[in-house]
Amino acid sequence: MSDKSGLMKNLLEDHEYIRWVAIGDDFDEAYYCAKNPDVAQSGIDARLHYLRTGWLEGRNPNTWFDSAYYLLRNADVVAAQVNPLLHYVWQGRLEGRITKRPHDAVRTIIERARPSHHRAVHFPQTAPLPDEIDYLIARISEHKTGGLVVSFGHDDYAENIGGVQRLTGEEATDYAASGWQYLHLSPARPLPMLSPERELDHYIFSVRLDGDIFGPANAAQILTLLIELSQNGRAIDFIIHHLMGQSPEVVATICNSVADAEAYFWLHDFYALCSNHNLLRNDWKYCHAPGRDSTACRICAYGRERSDHLERIAHLFEQIRPSILAPSQTPLSIWLDRSSLDHNRAYVVSIGKLVVAEDPVLPRVGGPLRIAFIGHDSHAKGWTTFQALLDRFSGDARYDFIRLGVEGDTPSGDNRCRHIHVRADRDDRDAMTLALAENEIDAVLLWPAWPETFSYAAHEVLAAGSFLITHADAGNVPSVLAAYVPLQGVVLENVDELFELFAAGDRLAALLKRPRQQGVILPHQNTTHMSLKRHAVLRDQRQSAWMETALA
Known part of the structure; x- marks a missing residue:
């Protein structure tokens, strides 16, 4: 008997102690406390709290048992006024009673899907920033060499982590190395939608110049500055990394x-095709971006707002005719097939590359296979499928499931896998690769619900020497595997094939015995490779014209 069990035996009446012990193996204390911080802070024993009042309040004892659903389906349990988990342990399990509604993960995501403007209500106002517009104008005006690039994004790239932010930071550094200034404009109040504000005087940017914060500034102030710089002969280009939170009209x-400035529009996702940037119908299933009048849009939470969203973006494209930049062929092919937006040219600009070491690395030997999920635990990134693996195999001694990512970033509170804190940001970009290697992760599941446009994660997995498990419709992920180390991963057709792979075990074990290769991820290309080349050509043309005039 454990010390805790002995203590509870002394504290509780016999009948209550028996019930407390009975649900012990099925009660997840860490999960219960994570989902119910009031219980954790109260100091009361979590299992006892659930036994006495938690079930009456609709609280769940673990990830696989829904107290309210069990009572809803079983009138006899309600009539007996017995704790639902206790009934399941003593009787319901033997009778094969269902503990959670079928397809609960799917139904929960769909039920929670809301149009962007509904979710925007819950986005907090940002704290006011010091007004340093005069200092900003002076610093830009004093810069006498090189041009100015104006970049639009959905958030402050220096304060947030992600693929877009990583590329933006690399881009700013490369422009600075070439003598150009980098003016980044993000919404002062980030939103999950296009800004409803369309007037220059009322739209507020958060401003960052060459990595230093200067915000806020209204769009009219920025416009006045740029006009003056242009009239003084300053070369200026524009980059649109993302429009979320931005005003297309502004x-x-x-x-x-x-005049004569070039605008570049990046396809980091599919926000130019729908306000759901992953093209997930009701946040669940990839929709292939049907026509705006499609019946499919009528059954989607984003369908009603999509028409206005597309009209505003179409007007922007008509006005500026940007050149399209895609981080891989996948998003460019989808965009060209599904979009009729007016544009100049379209290019694939590979934003990173994997340099693979020649010497192979032998796989780890002994113990259960370490299967990991990395990054943000959202359905779009494949967390729902990873949870389905946990549902089936978390108790299987052949596997040890691990999640690597930012601490506190698990809304599910799922404690059937170990959690390792990893934050890969601009100051530690190789953090995930190093964590995968240091923890000797055998395989990583990358099972996105949409076609990934680039996937730094795929590069991190292979660079660490881990085995990559993905599916054929994962966008650029299979292409990354095929391009660098084809034998260091497997591309499956569907979830059923994934479950079969884990159920049998022999094939997976054999795949993981293959020698691996590690490597390093290097920045490859960004907008500088397009815009600076263009300006070099323009400079040469001007010099040639001047010489012809001088010699005439």
Whole structure:
């Protein structure tokens, strides 16, 4: 008998102690406390709290048992006024009673899907920033060599982590190395939608110049600055990394203020095709971006707002005719097939590359296979499928499931896998690769619900020498595997094949015995490779024209 069990035996009446012990193996204390911080803070024993009052309040004892659903389906349990988990342990399990509604993960995601403007209500107002617009103007005006690039994004790349932010930071550094200044404009109040504000005087940017914060500034102030710089002969280009939270009308006016400037539009996702940037119908299933009048849009939470969303973006494209930049062929092919937006040219600009070491690394020997999920635990990134693996195999001694990512980033509170804190940001970009290698992760599941446009995660997995498990419709993920180390992963057709792979075990074990290769991820290309080349050509043309005039 454990010390805790002995203590509870002394504290509780016999009948209550028996019930407390009975549900012990099925009660997940860490999960219960994570989902119910009031219980954790109260100091009361979590299992006892559930036995006495938690079930009456609709609280769940673990990830696989829904107290309210069990009572809803079983009138006899309600009539007996017995704790639902206790009934399941003593009787319901033997009778094969269902503990959670069928397809609960799917139904929960769909039920929670809300249009962007509904979710925007819950986005907090950002704290006011010091007004340093005069200092910003002075610093830009004092820069006498090189041009200015104006970049639009959905958030402050220096304060947030992700693929877009990583690329933006690399881009700013490369422009600075070439003598250009980098002016990044993000919404002062980030939103999950296009900004409803369309007037220059009322739209507020958070401003960052060459990595230093200067915000806020209204769009009219930025416009006045750019017009003056352009009239003084300053070379200016525009980059649109993302429009979420931005005002397309404001962006168009600013871009059109500079004659002969080039605008570049990045396809980091599919926000130009729908307000759901992953193209997930009701946040669940990839929809292939049907026509705006499609019946499919009528049954989607984002369908009603999509028409206005597309019209505003179409007007922006008509005004500025940007060149399209895609981080891989996958998003470019989808975009060209599903979009009729007016644009200049379209290019694939590979934003990173994996340099693979020649010497192979032998796989780990002994113990259960370490199967990991990395990054943000969202359905779009494949967390729902990883949870389905946990449902089936978390008690299987052949496997040890691990999640690597930012601490406190698990809304599910799922404690059937170990959690290792990893934060890969601009100051430690190889953090995930190193964590995978240091923890000797055998395989990583990358099972996105949408076609990934680049996937730094796939590069991190292979660089660490881990085995990659993905599916054929994962966008650029299979292409990354095929391009670098084809034998260091497997591309499956569907979830059933994934479950079969884990159920049998022999094939997976054989795949994981293959020698691996490790490597390093290097920045490859960004907008500088397009815009600076263009300006070099323009400079040469001007010099050639001047010489012809001088010699005439």
